[in-house]
Amino acid sequence: MDFSWMAWTWPTAIFFLVIFAMIAGMGVWEYAVPGGSPRVGILRFETTRGDRLFVSxxxxxxxxxxxxxxxxxxxxxxLIVCGLFFVLVFRFV
Incomplete structure (x- = not known):
């Protein structure tokens, strides 16, 4: 694939593909297990899986x-710090 028309690099393309895959994965997860089990975490308001993905x-x-x-x-x-942050958000928020 040639991304030169938009001055993209492969790392940039991979970044957006990973974001797309995460959102698609959340959609499949929601389809398989509807409801997302809303819960109240350390922020003291109800969040769903999608909310926690957005925050992370x-x-x-x-x-x-x-x-x-x-x-x-x-x-x-x-990226290591972000991964740790992602786990903490999904665990405690």
Whole structure:
């Protein structure tokens, strides 16, 4: 595939494909087990699986932006922090 018309790189394309796959996976999960088991976590309001996915994606974006601002280290380390954040959001929010 040639992404030169949009000046995309393969990592950028993979990033968006992973986001798409996560949203599609959540759709399949919702179809298989409807309802999403809403629960009240540490934020003290009811969230569903989709809400927690959105919060984890948004938080991960801010983690990566903060990482770029605060350090010259590679973003792979930020990805580890984002993965931990993702697990914590789905566990406690």
């Amino acid at each position: 994606l948004l938080g991960s974006a801010f983690i990566c932006l903060g990482w770029l601002w605060a350090t010259d280290l590679t973003l792979w380390y930020a």
